[in-house]
Amino acid sequence: MSPSLMKMWVSLAAMGFMFISILMIYLSRYKLGGIFKALTAIIAYFLMIVSGIIIVLVVFSGPTSD
Template sequence: MSPSLMKMWISLASMGFMFLAILLIYFSRFKLGGVFKFVTALVAYILMIVSGIIIFLVVFSGPTPE
């Protein structure tokens, strides 16, 4: 697998993390209560931070050869 294709899959996974984080934040704010609300919100914000770091690294790692 070429480095360009690997970067594409990594960035696609990061966008999936962002989408999952949006769903979890929605459920934690409007559908859940109690401890589940806190746990899902915590997981959602961790996923959002991780996906932001991954996208930052992919974008600023520069172009790949070929």
């Protein structure tokens, strides 16, 4: 697999993490209560931070030459 294709899949996974975290934040704010609310919020914000770091690394790693 070429480095460009690998970067594409990694950034796609990061965008998937962002989408999942948005859904989990919505669930934790409006649909859940108690310990489930806190647990889903913690997981959601962790995924959001991880996806942000991945996107920054992909963008600042520069273009690939194949």
